[in-house]
Amino acid sequence: MQIKFEIIKCQTFHQFCFYIKQLNTIKMGCVTNKEQDIKQFNIEIPNSYNHTTIQTEADLSDFQDQFLQIGMNVCGLGEFLPKVQEVYDQLGELFQNIQGQYLLMPDQSIYFGQVINGKRQGIGKQHWPKEGNLLEGTWVDNQLTGRARMIYPNGDYFVGNFLNNIANGLGRFVNSKKQVCGFWLNNKLTGEGTEIRKNGTIYKGQFNEGKIQGYGQFEYANKCIYKGSVLKGKMHGKGELIFNDNTRYVGEFKANCIQGSGNYEAGISITGWFHSKFENQTLYIYFFRSETPVLIDSQYCTLIEKQLEQFFD
Incomplete structure (x- = not known):
């Protein structure tokens, strides 16, 4: 999934300062091991491009109508897919009483939450109505940092800790077949962890780059x-x-x-x-x-x- 963000800051009626950033890619996906159907949560966001600043009213005229619509006519996150709504109701909100503003992104995803100086700063939610993904998280200087949760269109979900858009720290991934708890290092489940499968099998032991590998115990x-x-x-x-x-x-x-x-x-x-x-x-x-x-x-x-x-x- 590719997500491009466009953020607007208006200072006065005659002087508008636009900071246009293009974040190349957010990947909220799962890496699959064919032998055991292991899914691995992954998120990557490379460095943003340089700022483009428009300061004169003449420069503004060609862009005003286009940019002033972003976020202005949004008053909700949109309707969630049935499986996403079911999991969301079951788990409850990751953060209580979120306040802030809505931003309609160029890819038609919707962000609601705290914004400071035109950047996501604090807690918020982001929903992709077309794809169905729902993200709740904490942003620091526009980077996903701290606690976050992604619910996927099929009802799978991941909740864990992030540092600069990368999964780092304790986390838990759950789907219809199993739940996996452990420590994510640079987007990969690494070290000691536990996998509990719906068929009754329990694994406790080592993981390496998202796969059961090393030394462990199966019950x-x-x-x-x-x-x-x-x-x-x-x-x-x-x-x-x-x-x-x-x-x-x-x-x-x-x-x-x-x-x-x-x-x-x-x-x-x-x-x-x-x-x-x-x-x-x-x-x-x-x-x-x-x-x-x-x-x-x-x-x-x-x-x-x-x-x-x-x-x-």
Whole structure:
């Protein structure tokens, strides 16, 4: 989404001073990881262009009719989309008793809030009636700084802290499938965080540039627990998987599959090379005593079956 702002300051009837700024781009979007449908909030605003000042009545005449309409005939933010209105009603206002003035932007978005010297300064709201996005935030010298919340047309929303138009600090992103809480660093969810999915899976651990990556723990809806290395939202690397019957596998994983050398404990302990697959609500674990590749289901492997209604998503 590209948003261009035009701000007007009128000093006297015969002398108008226009400060025209063009802010190149505001992006309030989500970065998606195909494997786990991770959405990441992102906002970027580059430096504004130099001021253009018009001081004479002669210079003003060509622009007066155009610019005097901006903000003059706006008395509301416009009608919100149904899903935006639903979330807005559910969450309530981020800031109470906002006062200020309306500005109609050239892209037809509407800002309402505090304005000082022709700049957004303080708390306010901005609505894009055509696209549907609703932003509530705090501005310092025309920069989004402090607490802010964006509600998207589909009902997703992000609430968190910003510094100079960039998400920095604690935040929370919520959509129909999950909610993610953690620390955003330069627009990217980074470090320790928590992801709670509607299907019952809970992840606690490390994120890297918006993705589940590093070391963490999954508590799955099927009552199994994984602790160890994670990559792109999946069990990957070395870790420990505790099954819901209290047996466990400790060893190597690849893309949510048991694959590689490891140890399986179920009263007795067996060590070797393992491979797994999931189908028909059953996890099939194949155990080999030799690392030499062999055909699955051959006489050279031992099969262990686990009945699981759900797989490790």
